Amino acid sequence: xxxxxxxxxxxxxxxxxxxxxxxxxxxxxxxxxxxxxxxxxxxxxxxxxxxxxxxxxxxxxxxxxxxxxxxxxxxxxxxxxxxxxxxxxxxxxxxxxxxxxxxxxxxxxxxxxxxxxxxxxxxxxxxxxxxxxxxxxxxxxxxxxxxxxxxxxxxxxxxxxxxxxxxxxxxxxxxxxxxxxxxxxxxxxxxxxxxxxx
Amino acid sequence: xxxxxxxxxxxxxxxxxxxxxxxxxxxxxxxxxxxxxxxxxxxxxxxxxxxxxxxxxxxxxxxxxxxxxxxxxxxxxxxxxxxxxxxxxxxxxxxxxxxxxxxxxxxxxxxxxxxxxxxxxxxxxxxxxxxxxxxxxxxxxxxxxxxxxxxxxxxxxxxxxxxxxxxxxxxxxxxxxxxxxxxxxxxxxxxxxxxxxxxxxxxxxxxxxxxxxxxxxxxxxxxxxxxxxxxxxxxxxxxxxxxxxxxxxxxxxxxxxxxxxxxxxxxxxxxxxxxxxxxxxxxxxxxxxxxxxxxxxxxxxxxxxxxxxxxxxxxxxxxxxxxxxxxxxxxxxxxxxxxxxxxxxxxxxxxxxxxxxxxxxxxxxxxxxxxxxxxxxxxxx
Numbered sequence: 001x002x003x004x005x006x007x008x009x010x011x012x013x014x015x016x017x018x019x020x021x022x023x024x025x026x027x028x029x030x031x032x033x034x035x036x037x038x039x040x041x042x043x044x045x046x047x048x049x050x051x052x053x054x055x056x057x058x059x060x061x062x063x064x065x066x067x068x069x070x071x072x073x074x075x076x077x078x079x080x081x082x083x084x085x086x087x088x089x090x091x092x093x094x095x096x097x098x099x100x101x102x103x104x105x106x107x108x109x110x111x112x113x114x115x116x117x118x119x120x121x122x123x124x125x126x127x128x129x130x131x132x133x134x135x136x137x138x139x140x141x142x143x144x145x146x147x148x149x150x151x152x153x154x155x156x157x158x159x160x161x162x163x164x165x166x167x168x169x170x171x172x173x174x175x176x177x178x179x180x181x182x183x184x185x186x187x188x189x190x191x192x193x194x195x196x197x198x
Numbered sequence: 199x200x201x202x203x204x205x206x207x208x209x210x211x212x213x214x215x216x217x218x219x220x221x222x223x224x225x226x227x228x229x230x231x232x233x234x235x236x237x238x239x240x241x242x243x244x245x246x247x248x249x250x251x252x253x254x255x256x257x258x259x260x261x262x263x264x265x266x267x268x269x270x271x272x273x274x275x276x277x278x279x280x281x282x283x284x285x286x287x288x289x290x291x292x293x294x295x296x297x298x299x300x301x302x303x304x305x306x307x308x309x310x311x312x313x314x315x316x317x318x319x320x321x322x323x324x325x326x327x328x329x330x331x332x333x334x335x336x337x338x339x340x341x342x343x344x345x346x347x348x349x350x351x352x353x354x355x356x357x358x359x360x361x362x363x364x365x366x367x368x369x370x371x372x373x374x375x376x377x378x379x380x381x382x383x384x385x386x387x388x389x390x391x392x393x394x395x396x397x398x399x400x401x402x403x404x405x406x407x408x409x410x411x412x413x414x415x416x417x418x419x420x421x422x423x424x425x426x427x428x429x430x431x432x433x434x435x436x437x438x439x440x441x442x443x444x445x446x447x448x449x450x451x452x453x454x455x456x457x458x459x460x461x462x463x464x465x466x467x468x469x470x471x472x473x474x475x476x477x478x479x480x481x482x483x484x485x486x487x488x489x490x491x492x493x494x495x496x497x498x499x500x501x502x503x504x505x506x507x508x509x510x511x512x513x514x515x516x517x518x519x520x521x522x523x524x525x526x527x528x529x530x531x532x533x534x535x536x537x538x539x540x541x542x543x544x545x546x547x548x549x550x551x552x553x554x555x556x557x558x559x560x561x562x563x564x565x566x567x568x569x570x571x572x573x574x575x576x577x578x579x
Contacts, residue, residue, distance in 0.1 A: 112377065114362040119377060147355045147384070155380045184306065185344035 008034070060131070062107040062124045064089050072105060079103045081137040085128060085156065087111050087144055095142065103140070106131065111148040112155060120155065129159060138166040145172060199280070199311055199513050200544035201241065202271045208263035209243075210236045211573035218577070220566035221273075223545050223559075227552040228570035234548040237568075237575060238315070238518045241546065244270040244282045245313040245516070246337070247294060247304035252319070256288045264288060272311055275514055282307060305348055309341040312511050314504045314543075316496070317520035324495045325484050328473035335474060338503050339399055342510040346395055353388045353469060360385050361464050368463030382452050389469040390444035393427045396472065397435060400425040403506050410501035414494045414533060421478050421495070428471035429455075493530060501537065517545040524550065532558060539563065 008030060015026035033041055057063070058070035065071070072078060072092075082103030086092055092105050108123045132139070139160050143149035153169055160167045173191040174183040183191070206215040211233045228234045239249040239258070249258065259266045269283035282296040294302040296310065322330040340347035360381045367373035404423050411421045427435055429451045434443060451467045459466050476483040476495060483495055507515045517538060535558060538545050549555060552567060559565060567578045 112380075114359045114366070114377075114381070119374070147352050147359070151356075151359075151380050151384045154383055155376065158376070158380070186305070186348040189343075189345040 061105045062109060062127060063092050063105060077102075080135050082140065083128075083131060083136060083138075084140045084142055086142050087149065087152075091142065103138075108143075108152070111143060111152040113148050123152075125156070125159070128156070129163070132160065132163045132165055136165055138168060141167065141169045199272055199274050199516055201311075201516060202273060204237065204240055204244070205267075205269045206236070206240045207265075207267040208260040209240055209266045209268060210258055210260060212236055212240075212575075213260065213573060215240075215573070215575050217568065217575055219544070219546075220564050221544055222564040223539065224547070224566050224568065225552050225555055226546065226548045226568045226570060226575070227550065228548075230550065232570045233573040233575070234570045235317075235520050236573070237570070238317075238520050238546060238548060240268040241270065241516070241518060242313060242315060243268040243284050245311040246308055246341075247284060247292065250315045250317060250319075250518075255286055255292075259286070259288060270311075280311065282311065305340075305344060305351060308347050309344065309511065312341050312507045312513055312515035313518060314500055314507065314515045315518045315520070316500045316522050317518075318522065318525055320496060320500075321492065321525075323499060324476060324487065324492045328471070331474040331476075332470075332472060334499070334503075335396060335399070338507060339395065341507060343395070346392070349388055349391050349395070353385075353392055356381065356385045356388055357465055357468070357470055364459055364465065365463040367460050373460060385465070385468060386445055386448040386452060389448055390441050392469040393430065393444050393472065394439070394441045396469070397425050397427070397438070400474070401438075403502060406502035406505040407498055410505070411494065411498035413537065414497050414501070414530065419479055419491070421476070421483075421498075423477070424475050426473040426475045427469065428473070429467040490530075493525065497530065504541065504543065514541075514543050517541075517543050519545065519547045521548050521550070523547070523555070 011030045011033070012023070012026045015021055015029050016023045018026075021029075033044070054066050055064050056066075056068060058065040058068055058073055060069045060073040063070055063072070067074075079102050082101075083106050084095060084101060084103055085106045085108060086095070087108050087110060089107055092107060095101050095105075106124065106128050108125065108128070110118050110123055112118060112120060112123070128139075139156075141153045141156055143153050157167050157169075172187070172194055174180060174188060180188070200221045201219050202221075203216065203218045205217075206212045209215075211231075215237070217237070226234045226237055235251075239251065242248070242250045248255075265285060265287035267283065267285040270281070272280045272282075274280060280297050283294070285293040292304065294304065294307055296302060296307055298306060298310065320330075320334070323334050336350055340350060360378075363373065363378055363381055367378070400423065407423050408421060411419070425435070430444065430447050434447050439447075448467070455466055476499075478487050478491055478495070483491070487495060504515055504517065519538075535555075539560070547555070568575050569578050
């Protein structure tokens with residue numbers, strides 16, 4: 001049963017196929033766009049096409065980039081001695097926002113997940129190993145704190161340590177700036193376990 | 199903790215139910231299939247994020263509806279209000295919001311409103327297979343510790359992944375040793391963490407259980423309870439081992455049984471296979487206990503669970519009794535009933551006939567009666 005036109009339905013379908021967008025939101029977006037002048041819609045469609053055409057993987061760190069190598073990899077200001085390994089390009093963005101990391105990145109594009117058929121060969125692990133030269137002092141593993149991220153961390157650590165590089169992982173702990181009593185109990189419990197001496 | 203009110207929408211045969219409770223005793227009567235237990239299930243959804251009955255979520259949605267919702271308002275022992283709402287629509291994630299925040303995961307609300315539940319289904323704890331006893335321990339420990347709740351979810355997830363690797367290995371006849379090794383490492387780490395917590399738990403729980411059993415029965419019977427971890431030798435578990443000790447023991451098992459695991463394509467050891475031994479007069483209760491003793495054991499386990507959770511949470515748990523008096527004889531009924539009332543915990547009882555309960559009530563008690571007919575609940579005087 002079709003209440004609207006076929007072209008409207010197609011757009012709604014497309015929007016609702018995006019992550020975290022349900023059918024209602026998809027409808028709202030569609031009707032909003034429909035009300036906009038043609039130029040606005042044109043901007044959207046050409047921006048999407050341009051993005052898809054121009055963006056590729058950086059051949060060094062495998063982050064998305066327009067220029068190869070990417071601005072971070074080609075920057076002289078950033079230390080070549082430290083590589084921070086993350087699962088997704090969005091994780092690079094999160095760490096960049098801290099303004100406190102001056103090394104380079106390496107994006108794995110996922111974590112090991114046998115149930116979804118993702119093994120080490122489906123990730124940019126070989127590419128990471130190739131980057132470990134005498135120049136690199138430390139590899140920081142900053143993967144998601146879940147079962148799959150944890151196992152991938154262990155796997156990488158086993159591969160990297162024999163190469164004579166220092167392997168570290170980010171700490172697990174309580175968020176800064178709020179009261180301890182508001183931290184969730186499982187996190188707090190791990191923070192106590194991972195306490196450090198002063 | 200006690201519940202002030204409960205609202206159910208489209209839960210089983212309840213279209214829209216809004217009830218306010220007595221802080222002491224609530225007796226819910228109705229014919230079989232009227233929807234009495236659904237009220238208790240609604241409370242369980244608010245406390246544990248799911249029903250205490252083995253059921254499929256989609257089957258809990260009323261036939262003509264596409265979602266169910268359960269919400270409750272409660273007061274902690276210190277008088278702080280606590281609100282919780284859980285909504286589920288077929289095919290989507292459960293939406294949970296409470297006084298803690300919005301968009302919560304189940305593990306974030308489990309234990310906030312501690313519950314002790316006794317239903318005829320739980321008979322299996324004393325004479326069924328080990329998984330019923332594990333579920334009993336898991337439900338209690340998950341309510342007592344969020345870390346335990348998280349670790350037990352992790353164990354399930356790791357087990358699934360590891361079993362997938364092993365079944366692939368069986369199918370193809372080869373396995374990537376490095377991959378299997380890291381998943382085994384992670385599995386052992388989590389298994390040891392859980393076994394360690396369960397061992398420690400039983401040592402705290404046992405005295406409560408022995409005392410509770412003594413109170414339920416008048417005769418002098420010797421009962422015992424101990425944890426029986428799968429594939430860990432008794433000489434290790436007997437001397438309060440550290441997590442590292444347990445990891446080392448599991449690692450030895452993993453090495454010894456590796457060929458078997460690859461051949462069968464499944465994990466053959468670990469905390470997901472543990473059991474709890476309940477003994478009576480020197481024998482295993484599963485085999486030796488009489489019908490009556492089984493009932494007494496179950497009540498004692500639940501009474502001990504109440505004491506344990508009350509101490510662990512420093513909050514009075516809420517008691518839900520689903521139709522248990524049809525299962526118990528008069529003597530046990532009265533004794534149990536007296537103990538419940540003395541504990542001061544808010545209690546919910548479902549029954550098909552409330553007359554005999556009414557008669558055994560002491561005077562002056564704050565009790566509310568509800569009658570449920572075809573999914574409609576009303577408070578009666």
